[in-house]
Amino acid sequence: xxxxxxxxxxxxxxxxxxxxxxxxxxxxxxxxxxxxxxxxxxxxxxxxxxxxxxxxxxxxxxxxxxxxxxxxxxxxxxxxxxxxxxxxxxxxxxxxxxxxxxxxxxxxxxxxxxxxxxxxxxxxxxxxxxxxxxxxxxxxxxxxxxxxxxxxxxxxxxxxxxxxxxxxxxxxxxxxxxxxxxxxxxxxxxxxxxxxxxxxxxxxxxxxxxxxxxxxxxxxxxxxxxxxxxxxxxxxxxxxxxxxxxxxxxxxxxxxxxxxxxxxxxxxxxxxxxxxxxxxxxxxxxxxxxxxxxxxxxxxxxxxxxxxxxxxxxxxxxxxxxxxxxxxxxxxxxxxxxxxxxxxxxxxxxxxxxxxxxxxxxxxxxxxxxxxxxxxxxxxxxxxxxxxxxxxxxxxxxxxxxxxxxxxxxxxxxxxxxxxxxxxxxxxxxxxxxxxxxxxxxxxxxxxxxxxxxxxxxxxxxxxxxxxxxxxxxxxxxxxxxxxxxxxxxxxxxxxxxxxxxxxxxxxxxxxxxxxxxxxxxxxxxxxxxxxxxxxxxxxxxxxxxxxxxxxxxxxxxxxxxxxxxxxxxxxxxxxxxxxxxxxxxxxxxxxxxxxxxxxxxxxxxxxxxxxxxxxxxxxxxxxxxxx
Ligand SMILES: Nc1ncnc2c1ncn2[C@@H]1O[C@H](COP(=O)(O)OP(=O)(O)OP(=O)(O)O)[C@@H](O)[C@H]1O
Numbered sequence: 352x353x354x355x356x357x358x359x360x361x362x363x364x365x366x367x368x369x370x371x372x373x374x375x376x377x378x379x380x381x382x383x384x385x386x387x388x389x390x391x392x393x394x395x396x397x398x399x400x401x402x403x404x405x406x407x408x409x410x411x412x413x414x415x416x417x418x419x420x421x422x423x424x425x426x427x428x429x430x431x432x433x434x435x436x437x438x439x440x441x442x443x444x445x446x447x448x449x450x451x452x453x454x455x456x457x458x459x460x461x462x463x464x465x466x467x468x469x470x471x472x473x474x475x476x477x478x479x480x481x482x483x484x485x486x487x488x489x490x491x492x493x494x495x496x497x498x499x500x501x502x503x504x505x506x507x508x509x510x511x512x513x514x515x516x517x518x519x520x521x522x523x524x525x526x527x528x529x530x531x532x533x534x535x536x537x538x539x540x541x542x543x544x545x546x547x548x549x550x551x552x553x554x555x556x557x558x559x560x561x562x563x564x565x566x567x568x569x570x571x572x573x574x575x576x577x578x579x580x581x582x583x584x585x586x587x588x589x590x591x592x593x594x595x596x597x598x599x600x601x602x603x604x605x606x607x608x609x610x611x612x613x614x615x616x617x618x619x620x621x622x623x624x625x626x627x628x629x630x631x632x633x634x635x636x637x638x639x640x641x642x643x644x645x646x647x648x649x650x651x652x653x654x655x656x657x658x659x660x661x662x663x664x665x666x667x668x669x670x671x672x673x674x675x676x677x678x679x680x681x682x683x684x685x686x687x688x689x690x691x692x693x694x695x696x697x698x699x700x701x702x703x704x705x706x707x708x709x710x711x712x713x714x715x716x717x718x719x720x721x722x723x724x725x726x727x728x729x730x731x732x733x734x735x736x737x738x739x740x741x742x743x744x745x746x747x748x749x750x751x752x753x754x755x756x757x758x759x760x761x762x763x764x765x766x767x768x769x770x771x772x773x774x775x776x777x778x779x780x781x782x783x784x785x786x787x788x789x790x791x792x793x794x795x796x797x798x799x800x801x802x803x804x805x806x807x808x809x810x811x812x813x814x815x816x817x818x819x820x821x822x823x824x825x826x827x828x829x830x831x832x833x834x835x836x837x838x839x840x841x842x843x844x845x846x847x848x849x850x851x852x853x854x855x856x857x858x859x860x861x862x863x864x865x866x867x868x869x870x871x872x873x874x875x876x877x878x879x880x881x882x883x884x885x886x887x888x889x890x891x892x893x894x895x896x897x898x899x900x901x902x903x904x905x906x907x908x909x910x911x912x913x914x915x916x917x918x919x920x921x922x923x924x925x926x927x928x929x930x931x932x933x934x935x936x937x938x939x940x941x942x943x944x945x946x947x948x949x950x951x952x953x954x955x956x957x958x959x960x961x962x963x964x965x966x967x968x969x970x971x972x973x974x975x976x977x978x979x
């Protein structure tokens with residue numbers, strides 16, 4: 352705390368005296384008085400062993416010491432003596448208060464009391480008044496406050512079973528789209544679709560009226576498997592449909608190629624009959640020059656025409672096209688959709704946001720200028736940004752990167768302003784992350800890491816689990832575990848088909864494996880973390896996390912591969928004893944309605960697997976040696 356000593360007006364009584372003397376003389380006198388007082392105070396301070404030039408740190412140290420001494424004395428109950436002592440000190444400190452005028456020196460409470468007293472008594476040093484409080488109470492921690500749009504979101508229910516809105520109930524929805532929905536077996540809208548689709552359509556309608564209107568951006572954070580994809584696919588298709596000229600009007604960005612392919616497929620399904628063309632440019636299926644020829648066509652006059660309306664891409668490939676594809680322009684963009692937005696924002700590898708913003712800037716679309724009538728009239732309508740994720744970031748700094756315009760948050764989080772539970776930044780998500788209501792979560796403690804393959808086999812064999820997705824952290828571990836499990840099954844004569852899916856498996860193979868799994872031809876699919884996000888594989892009834900999740904977000908996306916679209920699912924996390932506590936701590940940061948159940952296995956029961964396990968390990972070793 353700082354002590355401020357200021358020269359203050361003395362009042363009318365003094366004025367009378369002052370009137371008699373010359374103003375300048377009076378001032379000089381005062382300055383001289385002040386100097387003398389200061390010298391005297393410094394002398395007294397030195398005599399008391401106080402270093403007037405002490406550093407802040409030293410000062411704090413000294414004050415702490417004094418305070419502790421004071422407290423000690425009080426505890427001892429030397430009331431009378433102490434009072435004298437303290438008042439004695441007060442006297443000293445009171446003196447010190449003057450001694451340190453013009454210096455930023457702090458005083459202990461006792462000294463401050465004295466100061467306050469002095470102040471009340473109109474101060475012993477005339478013409479100087481001490482202002483400002485001086486207490487040593489612990490300061491109240493300043494809470495982080497969220498911007499209004501994050502703190503006051505629109506709540507989306509998580510119940511996917513009791514649906515009341517049929518596909519015919521949204522009056523703004525085009526008949527072609529409604530027909531497509533029915534064709535794909537969608538009869539009712541999920542809550543997120545029911546709220547977001549009309550909201551986005553309404554914003555677009557405002558743009559199409561004669562009045563200038565910039566559509567507000569949208570952030571959606573609802574659980575995995577709750578139908579986010581249709582919540583952006585349908586309004587985008589509906590809004591783009593009436594255009595006669597083909598231009599890239601929607602850009603959809605996803606973090607990985609497989610997800611982009613999955614989302615593009617949904618766009619194609621629901622754009623049927625609308626005349627809209629969708630193109631996936633991820634570099635997975637075609638080389639760059641083929642993608643370029645599918646994106647733009649050069650006219651005879653040298654200009655370029657777009658061949659597509661909707662581009663689905665990954666950040667890296669987008670930058671390649673922005674920088675290398677002649678005639679590829681986003682100047683007519685109406686939508687920028689970012690699915691798995693928190694992950695895409697983190698993807699700084701290609702600085703895609705920077706390139707996109709620069710491209711838009713070159714097309715005259717400024718990064719949110721000040722909203723005035725002038726800018727509204729002169730600036731082109733900005734593309735509306737739609738951000739989706741089950742684990743949407745709440746970090747305003749990160750969201751700022753996206754230059755959102757008056758965003759609206761739709762979330763299932765119970766309390767987005769409740770940061771204390773999330774540790775105020777441990778995870779930068781909006782409030783409590785929500786897991787699907789139909790998810791049953793289990794965990795199992797294995798005494799040794801080496802026992803995990805046996806426990807995995809034992810669970811599959813005894814519980815009869817099929818339709819299992821088993822996550823490992825690394826591609827190597829994926830391959831090894833899939834092979835080891837197959838060998839143990841063979842050695843134990845258990846009819847169980849195991850396969851693996853990772854980035855090392857080719858795209859065509861991945862498609863084949865997923866199709867076989869969906870058909871039920873593969874019982875257990877061992878995957879790397881890369882498949883945790885967004886992948887919608889039907890038939891996943893169980894998710895096993897072979898290793899505990901590193902972050903809550905990872906956990907949410909991994910277990911979220913089951914219990915989708917209102918269908919029940921179970922997750923099981925294998926842990927070592929030291930990991931149990933941290934796992935529970937991690938889960939406390941999310942809010943799931945179901946209970947967490949411990950699955951118990953008597954490890955002595957696993958003795959029947961000793962021999963098959965040993966044989967399988969030997970076979971695995973031999974296979975590895977042969978392949979080398
Ligand atoms: N209204 C609906 N009625 C029936 N099924 C639906 C409906 N909407 C979506 N689905 C189905 O629900 C499943 C999950 O949808 P989707 O992939 O969009 O979820 P998501 O919220 O994007 O999940 P994630 O966060 O994991 O990406 C899909 O198989 C989809 O076809």
